[in-house]
Amino acid sequence: MDAVEKANAERQRRWVKDQKVGEGTYAVVYRGRELATGRKIAIKKIKVGQFKDGLDMSAVREVKYLRELQHPNIIELLDVFSSKTNLNLVLEFLDTDLEMIIKDRSLVFLPADIKSWMAMTFRGLEFCHRNFILHRDLKPNNLLIASDGQLKIADFGLARDAADPGYKMTCQVITRWYRPPELLFGCRYYSTAVDIWSVGCIFAELMLRIPYLPGESDMDQLKTIFRALGTPTDEEWPGHTKLPDYVSVGQFPRTPLRDLFTAASGDTLNLLSKCIIFEPRKRISARDALYHPYFFALPYPTHPSKLPKTAAQTAAASRPPDEVDGNVDPGGGAPAGVGKAAPPKKLKRKLSGHDLSRNIARKLDFTAS
Amino acid sequence: MQQQPPTSPDVSSAAKSPLFQSSTQYRNWRFSVEQLKATRAALNQASVAAIRNTFESDSPGSSSDVHFLDANEEHLLVKLYIIKISQLCGHFRFPEEVEATGITYLKRFYLKNTVMDWHPKNVMLTALYLATKTTNHPISLESYTANIPRTNASDVLDLEFLVAQSLAFEFAVWHxxxxxxxxxxxxxxxxxxxxxxxxxxxxxxxxxxxxxxxxxxxxxxxxxxxxxxxxxxxxxxxxxxxxxxxxxxxxxxxxxxxxxxxxxxxGDTPSVDVVREIDRHLKICKNPEKVVGSKAYLAKRAREEKEAELKRKKKAENVRKATEQGNPFGEVLVGQANLDDDD
Amino acid sequence: MSTNRTNAASWLRGTTIRKGTTTPATRSHTPQTQTSSSIVFSGGVKDGSGRTSEYFSMDDQCPVCKSDRYLNPKLRLLVSSCYHKMCESCIDRLYTLGPAPCPVCGKTLKKMTFIPQTFEDLVVEKEVAIRRKLAKEFNKRREDFPDLRSYDDYLQEVEDITFNLINEIDIPETQARIAAYRKENAAFIELNQQREEAYVQALKEQEEAERRERQLRAEEIRRAEEEERDAREGERRALIDNLENSDADAARLVAQARAEALKRAAARTAAAHQAVFAQQQETMRLRAAQSAVVVPDQPHVPLLDGYYAYEDLCGLRSSYFDPASDAVRRDKEGIMRAGGYRVEEAWERALRYAVAGLDITPPLGEVSMPLPITSRVDADVAMASV
Structure with missing residues (x-):
């Protein structure tokens, strides 16, 4: 036992904590660096012994999956060490996430940018699915962006292996706005298609710059989905009325995607529509998505290094590492992902000619015009 | 104008790495027959020496007629408890996956620890409980302990972190x-x-x-x-x-x-008599330091407390020095990781 | 502690308003409460935006006349300069005719010196007021000091003075220190005050600009919507007129009108697309200008990792004899299908396990047990040396 402890102590010495950047219910996140190389890292310290059932399930899942998955589009777990009462995960440090980039109205997205992000997301997701792992918490907030522009899927706290036949899974997964209708209807036997729905919602959000299907409650979420995509018939989605929590939320007509995504190309809408098909088995798989004509059509996906960056990212890149402003982010951020820099300071932002001519964000109105 | 999608796998000629070879199971939990033997022997010898020491420091000469377990006997005992895991799983109707994972955890645990420090009775319960978590068939601690006679929550939880640590937090197993x-x-x-x-x-x-x-x-x-x-x-x-x-x-x-x-x-079940004999020896030769409340245990705790106290004093001293020399708030916590154990 | 200094200064700044007069350089309006007195007591503590809420509690009771909110719903307690509370009617009654002693401590008070309470604890109220006053003069920033130590010393001095003033220790000596500082640092004080004002000004301008932009946008939307509505109205009316006045076939007219409406809608979206396109061109030009080295975009490659998942070794059949999954496949209720569960995924996984590592030779010999490799870095090194 002492040998194990000693090994841990040695391992611990390779990593240095610099500053606390966030705190969540079961973990504290620090920004730090690798002593030997100066590489920026995040250390997620998980307190053990807090819950009446012992080690927290989310912690267990994160460690289990991050240990096994190594892929350029999945966050990298560099090391794990533990002290008497703490479990420390050393992860690569990522400045920002897709949510912050979408919300930063000073950034303009080109179609090529969206293509690039989608490609990276699909690649990371395809790798999870190739390993028969469902992520079950995909949202822009959990897609972290590195300083070189690479997108990485993070937060495996809700992930699990695909179930063996006949074994139930919980339907209370995925953040509501990105949750597919089969989960909202309470189904306990599902597949990797649930992640594809989430990616479809993210795809739409990248184009609209606001969440595509923001419901205010589970019931409202269903209504929002059906208002946008039409209520499914039994031919479209066989058997859905038999799902455990099925309720009728109203009949809405199907409106063409073209009406909302006016500037999108045919290929774009084709791929998007394939991600948000009602019947889960018909939804496109991650691998097929990567082979979809959308990605091969012009323009080429933007090279990751040229993707839009938030002001904080550009600033962080130009400043020497020690002076990065690490504001403590109380409450938010930490449970979801890893150390992120503070949100860009709003003050002192100059308005450019750009902003005034930008298209105005309207609240999406799915009611018949 | 579209680019034709490629029809074959499109990675460069660099050698592809097979998925199994990148798993922790392949990388860290694969040994040769000789290695297993050597590891267990080494663990056994080290622990016997340490326990003998504890006995001697308590009352000299007390260890001379104690029968310490050898590596084989340890192994037999573990084998028995593997069988008990299967029985428990049958009782709880856990899926095959849980049973297999629990058994793997138990085996791996005893490649890092010895039976004389940690009796397989509780390690087995903890390993199984941990397995229910990592394979996504969680059961509440309450229901778990309620269905196992003479077991309370702390019997299972106390060892959970230790087991996880000994597994190096590598939970995924290919069965x-x-x-x-x-x-x-x-x-x-x-x-x-x-x-x-x-x-x-x-x-x-x-x-x-x-x-x-x-x-x-x-x-x-x-x-x-x-x-x-x-x-x-x-x-x-x-x-x-x-x-x-x-x-x-x-x-x-x-x-x-x-x-x-x-x-x-x-693949045979160890004979009941042999195991009973081993258990009897174990009662005598087990490490007193790990037995809560024993003299050696308390002595060890006292030692650890002293070390912690020294660390705390050192830390306070550093702070005091910093204050006097003018920088009580410091700028960056460089190199403080060693002191940071439970901040 | 040091980083918040500038923010603290602006926060502590407050102003007094008199009803009926316009006050320059302050923002919007402090919530005005109904009072019977002729002077509105404002001031007290404000935050940078000029909006504060007054402290209010259902248990408020005037210590002098003992009226509470139940008897007098409009009860408003104000605080004297010696930090004792009193309701407005008492203040009116006692001080309208001029200065008079405080009923609690006897200190001579004037009507003007009563301010509304912002904080529940009067000690805090006093401290905040003192800090506010001090901050007007002790307004140095980190940049004004050569090093961190001297800045911290300055802050320490300010804290000492504040402490003394709050607790009324060594008042004359402390006042002397303040005076001394004032004399020595007159220039600094002036400079920093100007800086403060400039900052506030800039903030204001920025908010103004943002507000203007928001208004502009809202107007644009309104205008666009109105135009659409008018256009549609016009079309409808034209159609109705046409139907009434002409002899032509009604159906044809309607179809014509619809076609024209579509054309107009198409024109509008085309115009919108033009705008978007122009903006994108602009963005691309900007980006090209910004980056020194132009990294070309690469054509899409579906999979970029180097993993081999034994695809060539396992072929999935459409169906197997598999009692374990019979019930699931039969799926009488159809909920497996509705939920999207695919037995094929479980089969694929099993098939992969069946062939994974089939050709691996087991480790041999007594190589020394390596420390468990838990970090990728170690693994790479170990792999490389094998």
């Missing part, structure tokens, strides 16, 4: 029973595929062998596909051979013979 399922499905594709009744018998027999194999060390040496093939071969040698040949896996055939021998030789 042979799933590989067997795969082979069994695949042989239905062969021209020589047996009829359904035969298939069913083959499956059940092979699964029996898989369960027996869990009592041996094979999972620590061979990949699950080979173990599964060996079990299939024990149930129906011809079909197993056909299948292996269809996959061009001739190299596997040699390994399979070795596995079959091991399963047959080591």
């Amino acid at each position: 042979a029973h799933r590989a067997l399922w795969g082979i069994w499905l695949d042989i239905q594709d062969l021209p020589q595929a047996p009829p359904h009744e035969e298939l069913q018998r083959i499956h059940d027999t092979a699964m029996q062998h898989i369960r027996t194999s869990r009592l041996t060390d094979v999972e620590l040496i061979y990949p699950p596909s080979q173990i599964a093939l060996a079990c299939l071969s024990l149930a129906h040698p011809e079909i197993a051979a056909f299948w292996a040949r269809s996959k061009n896996a001739d190299t596997a055939l040699e390994a399979i013979e070795s596995i079959k021998r091991t399963i047959t030789r080591d």
Whole structure:
């Protein structure tokens, strides 16, 4: 036992904590660096012994999956060490996430940018699915962006292996706005298609710059989905009325995607529509998505290094590492992902000619015009 | 104008790494027969020396007539508790996955620890509980302990972190029973595929062998596909051979013979008398430092407390010095990681 | 502690308003409460935006006349300069005719010196007021000091003075220190005060600009919507007129009108697309200008990792004899299908396990047990040396 402890102590010495950047219910996140190389890292310290059932399930899942998955589009777990009462995960440090980039109205997205992000997301997701792992918490907030522009899927706290036949899974997964209708209807036997729905919602959000299907409650979420995509018939989605929590939320007509995504190309809408098909088995798989004509059509996906960056990212890149402003982010951020820099300071932002001519964000109105 | 999508796998000529080879199981929990023997012997010797020391420092000469367990006896005891895991799983109706994972955790634990420090009785309960979590079949601690006689929550939880640590937090396990399922499905594709009744018998027999194999060390040496093939071969040698040949896996055939021998030789249940004897010895030779409330335990705690106190004093001293020299708030916590154990 | 200094200064700044007069350089309006007195007591503590809420509690009771909110719903307690509370009617009654002693401590008070309470604790109220006053003069920033130590010393001095003033220790000596500082640092004080004002000004301008932009946008939307509505109205009316006045076939007219409406809608979206396109061109030009080295975009490659998942070794059949999954596949209720569960995924996984590592030779010999490799870095090194 002492040998194990000693090994841990040695391992611990390779990593240095610099500053606390966030705190969540079961973990504290620090920004730090690798002593030997100066590489920026995040250390997620998980307190053990807090819950009446012992080690927290989310912690267990994160460690289990991050240990096994190594892929350029999945966050990298560099090391794990533990002290008497703490479990420390050393992860690569990522400045920002897709949510912050979408919300930063000073950034303009080109179609090529969206293509690039989608490609990276699909690649990371395809790798999870190739390993028969469902992520079950995909949202822009959990897609972290590195300083070189690479997108990485993070937060495996809700992930699990695909179930063996006949074994139930919980339907209370995925953040509501990105949750597919089969989960909202309470189904306990599902597949990797649930992640594809989430990616479809993210795809739409990248184009609209606001969440595509923001419901205010589970019931409202269903209504929002059906208002946008039409209520499914039994031919479209066989058997859905038999799902455990099925309720009728109203009949809405199907409106063409073209009406909302006016500037999108045919290929774009084709791929998007394939991600948000009602019947889960018909939804496109991650691998097929990567082979979809959308990605091969012009323009080429933007090279990751040229993707839009938030002001904080550009600033962080130009400043020497020690002076990065690490504001403590109380409450938010930490449970979801890893150390992120503070949100860009709003003050002192100059308005450019750009902003005034930008298209105005309207609240999406799915009611018949 | 569109670019034609490529039709073949499109990675550069760099060698592709097979998925199993990138798993923690392949990288960190694979050993040779000799390594296993050597590791267990080393662990055993080290712990015997340490315990003997504790005995001696308490009352000199007390250790001379104590029978300390040897590596084989430890191994036998662990084997018994592997069987107990299966029984418990039957009682709880846990899925095969949970049982297999719990057993693997127990085995791996005792490659890092000795029975004289940690009695398999509680480690077994904890390993199984942890397995329910990592395989996504969680059960509340309450329901778990309620259904096991003479067990309370702390018996299970106290060791959880220790077990996880000893596993190096590597929780994912590739099991042979799933590989067997795969082979069994695949042989239905062969021209020589047996009829359904035969298939069913083959499956059940092979699964029996898989369960027996869990009592041996094979999972620590061979990949699950080979173990599964060996079990299939024990149930129906011809079909197993056909299948292996269809996959061009001739190299596997040699390994399979070795596995079959091991399963047959080591897959037996230890005799009750032998185990009882070992348990009796264990009561005497177990490490007093780990027994809560014993003299040695308290002495060790006192030592640890002193160390912690020294650390705290040092830290306070550093702060005091910093204040006097003018920088009480400091700028960056460089190099403080060592002191940071439980901040 | 030091980083918040500038923010603290602006926060502590407050102003007094007199009803009926316009006050320059302050923002919007402090919530005005109904009172019977002729002077509105404002001031007290404000935050940078000029909006504060007054402290209010259901248990408020005037210590002098003992009226509470139940008897007098409009009860408003104000605080004297010696930090004792009193309701407005008492203040009116006692001080309208001129200065008079405080009923609690006897100190001579004037009507003007009563301010509304912002904080529940009067000690805090006093401290905040003192800090506010001090901050007007002790307004140095980190940049004004050569090093961190001297800045911290300055802050320490300010804290000392504050402490003394709050607790009324060594008042004359402390006042002397303040005076001394004032004399020595007159220039600094002036400079920093100007800086403060400039900052506030800039903030204001920025908010103004943002507000203007928001208004502009809202107007644009309104205008666009109105135009659409008018256009549609016009079309409808034209159609109705046409139907009434002309002899032509009604159906044809309607179809014509619809076609024209579509054309107009198409024109509008085309115009919108033009705008978007122009903006994108602009963005691309900007980006090209910004980056020194132009990294070309690469054509899409579906999979970029180097993993081999044994695809060539396992072929999935459409169906197997598999009692374990019979019930699921039968799926009488159809909920497996509705939920999207695919037995094929479980089969694929099993098939992969069946072939994974089939050709691996087991480790041999007594190589020394390596420390468990838990980090990728170690693994790479170990792999490389094998």
